[in-house]
Amino acid sequence: MEEGKSTLKRASSAPSIAQTFSPCREALFITIVCMGQFMTQTNVGVCLSNIDILGASFGVTDSGILSWFIAGYSLTVGTFILIFGRCGDLFGYRRMFLSGFIWLAIWSLVAGFSVYSNHILFILARVLRKAMIFALFGAVAPNSAVLGAVFSAVFSELAWWPWTFWTQAIVAVVCAGLGLLVVPSIHHETSPDTSTWINLFKALDAPGAFCGIGGLVLANIAWNQAPVAGWSTPYVYVLLIIGLLLIAGFFVVEFRFAEHPLIPFHAFSRDVSFVLGCIACGWGAFGTWIWYFWRFQMEYRHTSPLLGSAEFVPAAPIGIIACFVTGLLIARVRPGWIMVMSMTAFTLGNIFTAIAPVDQTYWALTFVCLLVIPWGMDMSFPAATLMLSNSVERKHQGIAASLVTTVVNYSISLSLGFAGTVEVHVNNGGKTPEDVLKGYRGALYFATGLGGFGILLSVVFTIKCYWEEHQSRAVDNAAAEETSLSTIAESQ
Template sequence: MATLSLQGQETASQHTKIPPPRHGDDLGSAQTTEDEYVYIADGYPMIRRIIFIMAVCSSMFTNQSGLSNSITTLELIGESFGVTDPGKLSWAIAGYGLTLGTFVLIGGRLGDEFGNKAIFVLGMGWLALTSMMAGVSVYSSYPVYVLARVLQGLGPALTVPNALAIMGKCFSQGPRNMAFAWFAATAPIGAMAGFVFGALFAMTWWPWIYWSQALGVSFLFALSIVAIPNTPVEGERKQRRTIRETLDRIDLLGGASGVTALVLFNFAWNQSLVTTWDEPYVYVCLILSFLFLAAFFYIELRLARYPILPVAVLTSDIAFVFGCTAAGWSTFGIWLFYAIRICLNIGGQTPIQVAAWLSPILVTGIATALVVGKLINKVPASSIMLFAMVCYFLTSLLMALRPAHSTYWTYFFFATIIATFAMDSSLPAATIIFANAVPRQYQGMGSSVVMTVVVYSISLGLGFAGTIELQINNGGRTEADLLRGYRGTLWFSVGLTAFGAILALIFLLKDHRRRKLAEKRGREGG
């Protein structure tokens, strides 16, 4: 589902000729001269390379499967705890996205400082433990289950950005592009695995959704230790640092204030679905989130020696990127969650039927990821972004207009196909625009920043949509009331994507004008 391209990510240190580190390569590839293996994986035999790519791409697979394995089974899980309130149920999805979106950027920074492989392996181990906790929560309570889901999101937040960094450091330009294409292609595979196995295990006993996930991730944890090499270490990092220097480099104050702001803001919106805004602590959290956000900007602009987010270099181009990405991906979370709710609660479909209905993403997602990987250097990123936003708009419109009892081969089928075009074209476009808009030393964080916007927007979009649903569904006492609330959220997604498409069009015109001026200056200079 998600195409992540890291064009221009290489830093100067990656171009230097340094000997490969000792990494316990049990699966093959001899090391000979100092200059031969600047990019470690370039010298791997084909089998060794495939195993390495599989291990790294498993981060996107587990990320997507961890999200999708709970979407179609929420009502069943809630019933086992005696929970039917939609606001409480949505926390199982929003909580996962909350920690994932909040800690992606920090996960990338930790990898830069302490080793990408070490943080990747740590993330896999954490995901395995918290997946086991989610299953064991059947013996406890719903809050414990939600807590486990929230903690699960931290695993992909550590693995995904470091997976991208590992491939960027281990492959040279040509092999790297293909590796990134396969990384993107594992997203729809992971999503479908989550939909299918989530539904199948729910037919027996829902804790096995998470226990099976824990077993699978444990295997990937072991595979990662063996198959992934230690990434090259820059000369500066070889020097011994004091604790103070290390804290400065990871921007502890900036990271803490930013995380607190994001968590409080998201918590306020999603918790309002449970307690409503009548509870003082909900809007107090909202107010505090703005205060911590102000503190974050002050720290990044004035105090941080190594800012986790270079606020000072953010431009209008990046503002367009953030706006389009947030609008598109928040609507993705909305239409996926609520279109499935309509199928399960009104249309009468079963979780396994819904999984079958979503199966085209397996083909179109992989194909689109590979095609976009080929086209991304030939078509302006601004044009690709507009195409993506138009696809988001069409998907949201089809889902909003779809009659609850319509056949699959009309609205739902075409909306699913178009959605894969949107997702697999918006992310590489956003990453390239970001890379082109900031100085070279900040390009390496492009994918982490964009990924933060993506997954945080999904979680926050569900909070906004849930508020709308509860305001217009008259308590959801009848099927008509439920449908009214669901439709309201889908029309909200239509409005968001229309706004995103307008932003993308403005940016395209701005980019076109800039290119014309550059060509004119070039002719005059020549």
Template sequence: MTQLLEKKNGDVESLLQKEAASLDKTGSTGSGVESETQFDHQKTSKELVGGDGGGLENGLDHRLEHGMDSNLDSDPHGLDHEPDGGDSSEGGDEGSNGPESHRPNISYSREYLLILVIISAQLMTQASVAQGLSIGREIGLHFNTTDAGQLSWYVAGFSLTAGTFIVSSGRLGEIYGHKNLFVIGYAWLFVFTLIAGISSYSNSSIFFSVCRGLQGLGCAILLPNGLAIFGMLYPAGSRKNIVFALFGAVAPGGFVLGAIFSTLLAKHRWDFTFYVGSIVCFLLTIAAYVIIPNYENKSNHDRQPFDILGALTGIGGLMLFNVAWNQGPVVGWSDPYVYILLILGVLLFVAFGIVETRVSHPLVPVSTMKSSTILILTAVACGWACFGIWLYYTWQLFTVLRQQTPLLAAVEMLPALFGGFLASGAAAFLFPRIPVSVLMAMALVGFCVPSILLATNRVHETYWAASFVATVIAPFGKCFGDLPPAAWALPQTPLCSASQSGLDCGGSNNCVFYVSNFVAGMDISFPAATILLSLSVPKESQGIAASLVATVVNYAISIGLGIAGTVVRYTTPGTDEQSLLNAVRYSAYLGIGLSSLGLIFALIAVWQDRKNLSRPH
């Protein structure tokens, strides 16, 4: 430890000497400029030594304990290193110290457009989820089908591909360029959103479900590469916190807006919502190509090989595991093919773990993961599973038990939009001031409280008594909860036992699972997780960091809904009002248990942090 600290001290002293030399050069330009430069120099020095207190040694130790020392090793310029390839011709105060060094080397107007284009990937993902969930019954009527199994795939098909291909898409972005993959993602989403609308003329529900799955693949390409672009363009600092917080903040709004516009357009023709969505994606494709700077200049010799065997075993395991938990609540776990798929999925996961420890360039660097990272990821998984259950069964409470229209149910979710932005702002403010493990514990409380309110809710109780409060609080779980792992969120597979027990999810619990994603945008956990993992991996591995968290979030939601569906199927299979209310309450109890388990993991992480900080050096 002493040798490592001495090495870090030498790196920092060297950097400070360079800064001092630059001060001497700028001294002749005037006292005003000199004073400002000295202030920036002092601020940079304070950041490098770990904050406001503790001295140089304690500051460096703090960074070491949080797994961020690799950034100093790999980046001789420290935290204020600017990404290569910025478009300096666009203006802005390029090359200055202080706050300017924490933003891309582009003009402010272009930076704001870049942020808008990238966070729109999250917004369009959640809006696409809402397309299948909010008007699933209308689409089924068009195709002359009311079978819950077929209707469920309007959402499940999207979630299956959106969650399964995230890690591979992030890795491809590291090889071929995150901007290239991001543009391809928007183009792909444009094409298959358009085809999904045109499928109304095919009279084939299966073809429409396939189109939905291909839509999800576009989102799987967009999310990790968009987050990786943020991670590479923004060094550690307040601006990085803000952009990651904004990425999480738009998730609830994307789902709400998607649900509202889908239900409004469906009053005329349901395929109009897909035509409008395709137009938006087309415009975003052009905007992404023009606005995002070409900051990556990798030659063919610099590209690392793609882990094909890891991709095959990982994707195969994710898909089989997903389908098993999706179908189990629908057809029953006594059906042999369900548990056979589950066993095969587990075996492929084991094979994936073995492969990743033996290849030179793994998809997921399993061997280098720290125990604190695993604790936080586990806590995030528990929290998001709880949130997915809460969101899905809250939707069921609104539309089934209270007999509300999908449009009214979507409007009643509007407080989540404002709560999401508030939570994201709080997350951005608290990130540099409170340990991530503490924020994660706060997030788990935010996940748990809405489930408690749902469990005690009554069918004919006024919306303002509990449902409104829960909808406002829920985004705080996501915002703080995603905090630790590393910025990745996205929806996934649902549960489908509600249909069997009488709950009408517009086709399936899968639909609800998707809703869960929408609010799952709970905005604190997302940016927190994103930032932590982003800082814990080398700059060139930002795509993998984002991909890993997004996969964890998606599958946590999916499996949580699958477990809840199983509980409902075997404990309260009736279709009367009391049985349906019991289904909502029993699932809420499960959510409370999951969030409490996650809170335990988060508290263990808090204890580890305090233990490491108090350890003598």
């Protein structure tokens, strides 16, 4: 017994991995982890400022096809994050982290070399380079997206656009090499048994992953292809039907058959649905806004990639300010109210862009919009993560954060399909610049509606929290009064 106690004492007093780092290694470790986040988020911006240059290089002018340069990227983020999170549990986070950098480097090279092929290879590279590395992070970094837009504009206008992606490949390889030196190897002590192929199959929840990923991908492709091919095209609605059936199959597998489900639905309360619904609406509105904002600036105000990137820069410092303010507010204000504010910012950003006159100066609604939108991005993610963390047990908080990231990125991709459908139904065929602009504004009004619904959901959720807290206090007061009466009765 004494030996057992001494063993426990030694274990409890053992230093954490972070405490074993030298100051130099700790600084490098933090830098490499931040670079992982930086690399993933710059990929959001590299196809914004130079989208017309990319399209001209591939001979693509159709807005519906060009939107896939963004949508395909976010689609992979939203669908693969959970399965690769499970891979990290099973095979080690260090191994997955370094593999992610190498994977990113390979497909960045392919994206650059696609200049000698066609836009299909480019979109494929954009999809595959994202699958692993984004699964390792659950935070949003708009500053990196701004920087990505700036550097892609510089390379595209002053050099050659493939160097945008080749440079990313070089940086990713360097980060992988440094990560090999400074990132420690960590495994879960309670990971499922993977000693046989059958056990590995069960531990990965392969049937659930197949149904979930396949369903989300097919449904998203259908919605994003519909504006291009039309809903009357058979393969579009066939893909949607198959996708919905696979999604239904995913829930059946997770609830009935999976020994190690990717998403432990039994551990989540109804609050999770409210939070994820708000995130889906807000970030769906953002995904639509960022695409049509750039299309409006470049097509109707004839902004060059470099000038457009320079005009986009205010989003970076405002994002930093929003992060600090949110950190202060979270300790003083209910997360629900922070979510209300973030949904309001997303909605206002879309309204300002939708109503902005073509000949209006940048310093009017456009500049104001860039001062507002970052608050939606940088307030919603931490608020949602905190709200979900408070709604689940500690052991499920990592999965809850992954769900937030999944919904954020999948909503961006899916909303582009919805917005594109709205655009082609209101632009009268897009035969004149006026009709095309009408379609753009219609898509932005759709995003405004998404943001408004997010505001409604977040307000309802906040009121619900107040009501439940009031009810809980009432029950506690009644119990305390009953106890007090019982005590008085016993004393008499």
